[in-house]
Amino acid sequence: MKLGKLKSISAYARAESHLIQQTNYGAIVTLFGVCLAIALFTSEAVEHFRPYTLTTMGVDTVRDQHLYVEFNMSFPALPCQALSLDASDVSGILGGDYSMAKNGELHKIRLAQDGGRLAVEEYVAPRHYGFALRKPRAEVEALNAAFRANEGCLVLGWLRLQRVAGNMHVSVHMDDYIMLERAQSAISAALGSRPVNHVVNGLFMPEEGVGVNVSHHIHRMAFGTHKADEHPEIINPLDGTHRIVTEKTGIFKYFLKIVPTEYIKLGGHKLQTNQYSVTEYDSPAHPEQLQLPSVWFVYDMSPVTVVMAQTRRSILHLLTRFCAVVGGVFAVTGMLDKAVHKLVTSVLK
Template identity: 35%
Template sequence: MGMKQVIKNLDAFPRAEDHLLQKTQSGALVSVIGLIIMATLFVHELRYYLTTYTVHQMSVDLKRGETLPIHINMTFPSLPCDVLSVDAIDMSGKHEVDLDTNIWKLRLNSDGHIIGTEYISDLVEKGHTHHKHDDHKDHDEHSEQKIHLQNLDESTENIIKKVKEAIKNQEGCRVYGVLDVQRVAGNFHISVHGLNIYVAQMIFDGAKNVNVSHVIHDLSFGPKYPGIHNPLDDTNRILHDTSGTFKYYIKVVPTEYRYISKEVLPTNQFSVSEYYSPINQFDRTWPAVYFLYDLSPITVTIKEERRSFLHFITRLCAVLGGTFAVTGMLDRWMYRLIEALTKSKSKR
């Protein structure tokens, strides 16, 4: 074998035989199918290339002195707004008073429609300031002062009458807004703790009649990013002929989401476990919904990234070339099958 023949054998593109260059209907069908498959795969690979994916990284949380935003949106279908209070406390036991906080309460009728609003400016157990959009009079500023049953003033009597009427009409309340708390462990809770104990006793005739059934529409610790899942969203806890205290133990994980545009979104994600404690006749506590949160020392960074163009070209060549090769093989097999069938018929 000469050198020329050796080089000729290296040709990866040998000339096709004459009969393989004939145009047939079966070849046209295979060609159309192959083009459709290649076009579909091309669009799929292009979308795959243009779609971003996320990479998760963990590091020690070094943030100090920042606030933690808590977004609340809840409905209490069995408690009127006049008795509900939102209270916050941190791990040192200090109530959070001087916060840039906006909490709103929407009065709901028995059908869940809004019939009035109320804005709470300060969140503290021992004194609530209310700005009403209706004719409701303010609660006593010092709820710790004991009001004996036989010495009720006119304002307190009006409050009791109004609340009893609201309960009779099956009013509910929607609480929503943002709590800006210190970035330390603590809790916030929604309850009737803002009422004087004697007033609460006259309204409800015992803690067992305080129904803290609730629906959590949204609870988050910062803005939402693509793909986040807040485990308490759309949570329903409805009580029937019983009462008790709900406690949600929350582990907050500081999170940074870095978009493909290099924009950084600081936020938090969290996990939660739940505990319910029913009220019995010997309890001195009143039912409430507690959210007890603690912060993780680890921060999570989520980065959006895009696949390289070279990776896209490599996959594109693989799928298009593979499809072309397979359809070529299929065309040859069909041609030979048809040719064999034609010859067998002619022999007959």
């Protein structure tokens, strides 16, 4: 094929120089197009070099036997002497308040009526002695004194649970419940026959008698070792939850579906953690049916795992976006130039 025939397939025909007309408004449209292209180029370049998270799902194949739980909760109307944290699962493994405190996994901080800490030292639960009548007199008196002072309790720490369905709950045991009811009856008798209906440190005191109040604030509830500032993609829906009892107290239940999550950073560092969804339910407590005021976290493991991997886009993706910017700006400025030219010529006629 001769070179003379090759130009017949050219898609870019050139007009003769004497047929080309340059205008001032054409120059303005051109400068506008150049500025627009530079702005779009910059935006695409910044977006290209910024890592993004690619989320995929698959079947959970991890055989780790433990589930790490980190918690931080405060109970403004119940003293530390009355609160107990227990955990159990479908495998039959039980964990009590004393054993967890002794191992340093559970910490209790006494709170004053205004919410401040009473002391730097934490409260350490004594060994469980059984029914209230068998408890040491000093322990019974300490519980009554804390209740009369309207003390609260900050419960925080971490647990290693089996990687199976189970629950953990903060409750008042039967013996402590009986002592609190007796103390409340004494308070009601001291107040005389006057109707009482007010709130003290989150403790609702209805006319028919005072209930054991499990109002609570969940500052943190996480199933994993991640930090919120390092992994903002992972959200704990229970963080910041507040439940204040305004009527007769009862049982609060949070049902959690835990989803194993693997987070992979750009450098290849992997973090095994968990996310979860939650629904909640509350109901009145019935002591005659051995239902005592408590806060339950009932959890179950999901068979699906989520992989969140940080990655960058390829250089071909950037080139494609640049070409799209060039073509788009050229087409838009071309249409704009034609519209301005048509408007100017119609005005000048």
